[in-house]
Amino acid sequence: MKGSITVVLHQPYALGWPLVNAASPIAIALGTNIQKRHISSTTKTSDPTKILAQQRLNRPVSPHLSIYEPQITWCGSIANRITGLVLSGSLYLWATSYLASPLLGWHLDSASMAAAFSALPIIAKVALKGTVAFPFTYHSLNGLRHLMWDTGYGFTNEQVAKTGWMVVGLSGACALLLAFMY
Structure with missing residues (x-):
């Protein structure tokens, strides 16, 4: 196919064992085992600090000892x-x-x-x-x-x-x- 790139990782541990999905040490060292996801882009641009602040508001707050009854x-x-x-x-x-x-x-x-x-x-x-x-x-x-x-x-x-x-x-x-x- 024209325009597509196929990357093949050679995994020495993938011999039918349960470790089929394990990355080889070479792939880890080269950084080729990292999963990547595509970035969805929008047409409107916004300030990244505002996006980060909004994401922080949506995160769950970790409970602390002060909220528990002794x-x-x-x-x-x-x-x-x-x-x-x-x-x-x-x-x-x-x-x-x-x-x-x-x-x-x-x-x-x-x-x-x-x-x-x-x-x-x-x-x-x-x-x-x-x-x-x-x-x-x-x-x-x-x-x-x-x-x-x-x-x-x-x-x-x-x-x-x-x-x-x-x-x-x-x-x-x-x-x-x-x-x-x-």
Whole structure:
């Protein structure tokens, strides 16, 4: 036929396999495997930025967390990650300072830490113990909840919400109990 161009791509993988439509590495390297579509043109010309702005108005907007109602499932998941980071970060910070204390002249042995803690007022002791106890109890109880899920129990929406609020309540109660202990 006069005026038509036929392009044949040699595909070494097209031997009756399911990869018949796969392009060869040579075709990919040369850019000859790119599908092209014809541009439909109109007689009236318009500003391309206006066309782009109109297309952007027609695109769907991706939802964000701000449009969702907070649920115990994702709040609990975020809280579990945060408490894990708080616990592990404070452990690493304390362990590093404990190991560096002889070089820096600090006294972080048990006797000096107990003496410093006993010198604090009662309200400071309770606040400090509660600050440490709540992340520990929440992360521990939520870990037990995850172990329960690993056995295959508690996957319905009602059970997940019920156990989520139960972990929050028990964590608060246990943290208060630990904070007010002598």
